[in-house]
Amino acid sequence: MNWTTLKRWAPLIMIILNSVGVAGVLLGFGETILQFTALNLLINGVLAAWLDWDSRSRLWVYAALGGWLVECFGVHTGWLFGAYHYGHGLGLQVAEVPLILGALWFVTLMGFGHWGGRWLLRFRLGTKAHKVGTAIVAATLMMGLDAFIEPVAIQSGWWEWAQGDVPWTNYASWWAIAFLFHLVPRQSTESKGTGILVLIFASFFILLNVFPWTV
Numbered sequence: 001m002n003w004t005t006l007k008r009w010a011p012l013i014m015i016i017l018n019s020v021g022v023a024g025v026l027l028g029f030g031e032t033i034l035q036f037t038a039l040n041l042l043i044n045g046v047l048a049a050w051l052d053w054d055s056r057s058r059l060w061v062y063a064a065l066g067g068w069l070v071e072c073f074g075v076h077t078g079w080l081f082g083a084y085h086y087g088h089g090l091g092l093q094v095a096e097v098p099l100i101l102g103a104l105w106f107v108t109l110m111g112f113g114h115w116g117g118r119w120l121l122r123f124r125l126g127t128k129a130h131k132v133g134t135a136i137v138a139a140t141l142m143m144g145l146d147a148f149i150e151p152v153a154i155q156s157g158w159w160e161w162a163q164g165d166v167p168w169t170n171y172a173s174w175w176a177i178a179f180l181f182h183l184v185p186r187q188s189t190e191s192k193g194t195g196i197l198v199l200i201f202a203s204f205f206i207l208l209n210v211f212p213w214t215v
Contacts, residue, residue: 010047047193072097084162116138
């Protein structure tokens, strides 16, 4: 089996990993399953990047490193997102921020940018209008996913808000940061791997919002 053939299995592997994860949590094994959250995100991120390798660009670095630095700023200042701190469920931390969050920012920014851009193609907009439209759609989708992530993250102990409830500034900042990211000049590239992965992640978190589970 060559690398090209093996690469075709990457989406199925991502689906299996996350299906096993959500099934395990819903069946009462959340305490065990959620210990592998960081590892699962890392493996999925690598598989998504592998699928998109031919269209790689410096945006990958901007998305991963930039997102992690934004988290550092948020944690230590309380600005942008609100006052919060991370637990230890997301693995190795530097400056009190899990390193794996770089992968999460990379996947969500690139993945939703992919779907936003594809959806707007049907309207045959001009270049500038398409770019702004993509930024608006991608940012809105990213903010929507965060609304499903928050209850799961809080229940899992991944992070905690100082006031208990999630402040509106969190969602506003997610939207604004994603919007600005998608205005960065870039070459026209596909991000099918991260596009597939954000759909899988969305399904994962929606299911954990719909059905009851415990840690």
